[in-house]
Amino acid sequence: MESPYERRPWLGRYPGHVPPDLTPPHPSAVAMFRAAARAAPEAPAIHYFEGTTTFAELDRASDALAAALADRGVARGDRVAVDLQNVPQFPLAVLAAWKAGASVVPLNPMFKVQEVRYHLADSGARALISLESLFETVGREAAEGTEVRAAITTCELDQLQGQPPPGLAGVEKRRPEGAEDLVELVRRYDGRSLPDPGLGPDDVAFLTYTSGTTGRPKGAMNTHGNVVFNSEVYRTWMRLGPGDVILGAAPLFHITGLIAHLGVAFLAGLPMVLFHRFEPQEALRMIERWRCTFTVATITAYLAMMAHPDIETRDLSSFRKAYSGGAPVSPATVERFERLTGAYIHNVYGLTETTSPSHAVPLGARAPVDPDSGALSVGVPVPGTTVKVVDVETGREVPVGEVGELWTRGPEVVPGYWRRPEATAETFTDGYLHTGDVGRMDAEGWFYIVDRAKDMINASGYKVWPREVEDFLYQHPAVREAAVVGVPDPYRGETVKAFVSLRPGTAATPEELVAFCRERMAAYKCPRVVEVIDEVPKTATGKFLRRELRDRERARASSQG
Numbered sequence: 001m002e003s004p005y006e007r008r009p010w011l012g013r014y015p016g017h018v019p020p021d022l023t024p025p026h027p028s029a030v031a032m033f034r035a036a037a038r039a040a041p042e043a044p045a046i047h048y049f050e051g052t053t054t055f056a057e058l059d060r061a062s063d064a065l066a067a068a069l070a071d072r073g074v075a076r077g078d079r080v081a082v083d084l085q086n087v088p089q090f091p092l093a094v095l096a097a098w099k100a101g102a103s104v105v106p107l108n109p110m111f112k113v114q115e116v117r118y119h120l121a122d123s124g125a126r127a128l129i130s131l132e133s134l135f136e137t138v139g140r141e142a143a144e145g146t147e148v149r150a151a152i153t154t155c156e157l158d159q160l161q162g163q164p165p166p167g168l169a170g171v172e173k174r175r176p177e178g179a180e181d182l183v184e185l186v187r188r189y190d191g192r193s194l195p196d197p198g199l200g201p202d203d204v205a206f207l208t209y210t211s212g213t214t215g216r217p218k219g220a221m222n223t224h225g226n227v228v229f230n231s232e233v234y235r236t237w238m239r240l241g242p243g244d245v246i247l248g249a250a251p252l253f254h255i256t257g258l259i260a261h262l263g264v265a266f267l268a269g270l271p272m273v274l275f276h277r278f279e280p281q282e283a284l285r286m287i288e289r290w291r292c293t294f295t296v297a298t299i300t301a302y303l304a305m306m307a308h309p310d311i312e313t314r315d316l317s318s319f320r321k322a323y324s325g326g327a328p329v330s331p332a333t334v335e336r337f338e339r340l341t342g343a344y345i346h347n348v349y350g351l352t353e354t355t356s357p358s359h360a361v362p363l364g365a366r367a368p369v370d371p372d373s374g375a376l377s378v379g380v381p382v383p384g385t386t387v388k389v390v391d392v393e394t395g396r397e398v399p400v401g402e403v404g405e406l407w408t409r410g411p412e413v414v415p416g417y418w419r420r421p422e423a424t425a426e427t428f429t430d431g432y433l434h435t436g437d438v439g440r441m442d443a444e445g446w447f448y449i450v451d452r453a454k455d456m457i458n459a460s461g462y463k464v465w466p467r468e469v470e471d472f473l474y475q476h477p478a479v480r481e482a483a484v485v486g487v488p489d490p491y492r493g494e495t496v497k498a499f500v501s502l503r504p505g506t507a508a509t510p511e512e513l514v515a516f517c518r519e520r521m522a523a524y525k526c527p528r529v530v531e532v533i534d535e536v537p538k539t540a541t542g543k544f545l546r547r548e549l550r551d552r553e554r555a556r557a558s559s560q561g
Contacts, residue, residue, distance in 0.1 A: 004400050005388035010380035010445025015362050017239060021384045022232050024411070028199040028224040029266065030098040032231065034059070036269035044271040046088045047245075047290050051161030053088055055269065058095065064189035065096035065152075065182065069127055071189075072150035076101030076197045079123045079207060081148070082253070083107040083116065083130040083139060086274045088159040089182060090252045091262055093129040101197030102126075103204040105219070106253035109134055116142035123207050123219060123418065129182065131156065132174040140178050154182035156276055167276055201225030207418055208255050208352050219418030222255070226355040229411040231263035233382045234356075238294060238321050238363055240268050245290050245318070248274045249283055249297035256325060259356035260296035260348075280304040288314045294321035296348055296356075298542025299329050302337055303480065307504060316341045321363065323348045326542050329376050330474035331369055349378035349449065353433050355412045357382055359447055370448045375471040377446040378439075385410030388432070389441055395429065403440045403450055407432040438465065455546055457486030457494050464496055464525050466546065472520050473498060473527075476513060478506035481536040483544040484527065487553040498527040499549055501535050508532070 011020050026032040037045075041056035074080060080097035082104055084090045097104045105123045107116060109131070116138050120128065127150040130139045135153045143151060155173045157164060164171065175181055199205075205224045209217040234240060246265050250257035252274075265272040273290045275282045278301055286292060302324060305311055319341065325348040334345045346361040361367045361379040368377050381387045389404040390397050398404040409432045416424030427434050438456070439449040450465045457464040466484035473482035481501040486494035498517075502508060510530035517526045537545040 003388065003397055005397065005441070006386055008381070008386060008445070009441075009443065013362060013365070013380045013445055014383075015364065018236055018362070019383060022229065022236060022411075024201070024225060024228040024232055025267070026228050027201055028098070028203065029205050029227045029231070029263065030095065030199060030224075032228055033095060033266040036266060040269050043269055045265070046091065046159075047271055047273045047286075048088045048159050049162070049165055049275055050289075051159065052271075053159065058088075058092060060190070061186050062092050062095035062099060063193035064186045064191070065092060066099035066194050067189045067192040068152075068185040069096055069100045069102070069150065070194055072127065074100045074102050074126050074150070078102045078127075079105050079125040080127045080129065081105040081107055081120055081123065081125040083109060083111075083128065083134050084154070084252070085109055085131065085156065085277045086248050086252050086257070087131075087154075087156055087276060088274060089129070089154045090274075091266075091272070092182075094262065097127075098199065098205065099194055099197070101199060103207050105207045105209075106258065108251075108253050111138065113138050113142045117146065118216065119209060120146040120148055122209075122216075126150065127152065129154070130179070132176050132179075133171075135179055136174065136176045140176070151179035152182050152185065153179040158183050165275075165282065167279055167282060199224055201228070202415075204418075206255075206258055208258070210352050218420050218423055220352045220414045221416060221418055222258075222352075222355045222414055226412050226414060227259065227263055228267070229384070230259050230355045230357060230382075231267040233412070234260055234264040235268045237357075237360055237382060238323070240264060240270060240294060240321075244268070244270050244293045244321070246270055246272045247283065247287060247292035247295035247297075247319075248272050249278055249295045249301050251277070255350070255352045255356050256296055260323075263356075278304075280308040281310055284308060284310045284314045284316070287316050287319050291318040293318050294323075295319075296323040296325060298326045299324045299333060299345075300481075300538065300542040302345060303333065306333075306337055306340060311340055316343070319343050322346065323360070325349055325357075330471060331374065331376055332474060334376065347376055347378045349447070350412075351433075351435060351437075353414050353427075353435075354408055354410075355414065358385055358387065358408050358410065358412060368442075368446055372468070374475060375448060375467065378449050380445050380447065381408075382410070382412070385412065387441070387447065389439065392438065400441055400443055403438060406435045406437050406439050406447070406449075408435055409433070455485075457484075457496055459486070459489070459494050459496060459524055466496075469496060469498065469517070469521070469525055469527060472517055473500060473513065475520070476508065476516050478502050478508040479513070481544075483536045483546055483549060485546050485550045485553065487529075487550070488557045495529070496525065496527045497529045497531065497553065499531050499533050499536055501533055
């Protein structure tokens with residue numbers, strides 16, 4: 001008998017412009033870019049601060065760089081690592097790698113030597129394209145002893161037109177030893193191109209490494225089929241087309257930036273606004289300067305923009321397709337942003353393994369609020385996708401409305417992990433990805449994320465989901481950020497502790513926040529301890545580092561004990 005999840009009750013939430021299923025319009029991500037470049041070669045592809053690069057210019061430059069890579073031994077099936085910020089050379093490097101038939105390994109620019117070396121060695125990358133400063137401090141040493149045979153560097157100023165903005169003050173062109181200059185290579189190979197490598201849906205477009213919450217990071221194999229499909233999801237779901245301009249607020253090395261910015265820009269032929277790395281004042285200026293209409297950003301990015309005084313003076317009237325993913329979004333934050341800008345922040349949810357979105361709130365709809373936790377729904381599954389909720393222990397489906405682990409199946413789900421057959425077998429069952437996220441679906445098909453399965457707190461035998469406690473803390477007017485973890489307790493096994501940062505100009509004592517929670521939730525869920533800190537530690541993409549907070553508390557308990 002067909003399960004309630006396989007009947008996809010969420011289809012009733014779809015607006016008229018979204019079909020139940022989507023067919024990828026191109027066989028590969030490079031094919032979708034080439035189609036856009038042919039259709040409108042003089043259309044802007046990238047706005048970088050004050051300058052503009054057209055699709056024709058990007059196409060020609062990436063042809064040249066692809067030829068240079070091929071001359072340096074990069075062939076079909078190889079990997080090219082990219083260690084760049086949100087600069088025009090990032091999409092240029094991605095296209096060049098694809099045109100050479102290679103997969104792209106995006107690296108976090110915050111990585112240190114050992115982290116970069118691990119990713120280069122694990123992926124078997126044959127080439128490294130890096131910012132000059134990162135190559136000097138990290139890349140040159142990290143590449144030693146790996147399969148990297150070509151190092152190409154570039155500078156944040158290389159594609160800049162006009163005076164450097166404040167964020168690039170002090171940056172200078174370096175041309176480090178042991179690497180070739182990207183601009184010089186593009187100039188030298190200008191006019192050359194490679195034969196079409198014939199990439200198809202099953203070829204790997206990106207090897208994106210998971211954050212490694214358990215063990216070493218694993219490379220999720222985001223195929224060209226995955227990338228084209230979810231780029232089409234964004235285009236269709238968010239009604240992106242002529243007149244839309246993408247604000248590149250998410251880092252391009254992360255799956256959100258790769259698909260919600262780069263992928264959909266390549267597919268729909270839209271301009272992508274890049275400004276090195278996220279800074280709230282510059283983001284607000286870019287929205288006004290280029291009349292940005294759409295982005296997907298972490299809620300911390302929206303909080304930073306709301307905290308900046310320029311939000312009151314900039315013309316943000318174009319910005320109407322605002323989406324957020326990667327961290328909990330409280331109703332109070334959404335309401336405040338809408339009051340300030342007129343834009344409603346829609347939730348979107350996905351993982352590296354789902355190539356960005358698996359769920360989203362329909363454009364123009366308002367996410368319902370979970371009556372139990374006060375949390376906003378993350379939306380409904382996107383076209384072609386089935387999500388079921390299963391018992392964390394047994395893997396059996398739970399009834400609608402009950403809490404369990406989310407398992408996801410669809411054209412956006414990766415086939416597995418790079419050279420990790422055991423991890424792949426543990427994480428996938430009959431095409432379903434075990435997300436590790438705990439949540440529930442209501443009768444209308446709306447999904448609510450409760451927490452990460454690994455973050456559950458066991459206090460005296462009671463299960464406490466940190467996300468639920470955090471959502472209650474967000475209802476306090478002084479709370480800007482809240483992260484809840486389980487800490488060792490000799491009596492209860494674990495007890496609940498909250499780390500809270502406060503909004504500027506507000507005040508609240510730990511005792512006041514504990515009392516606030518006790519009025520609103522069961523005693524076993526309430527934080528016994530609240531610690532007020534300047535800022536909750538986060539990953540580069542804005543996710544709270546609960547593990548870091550837990551480790552800190554366990555180390556503290558060990559030292560005392």
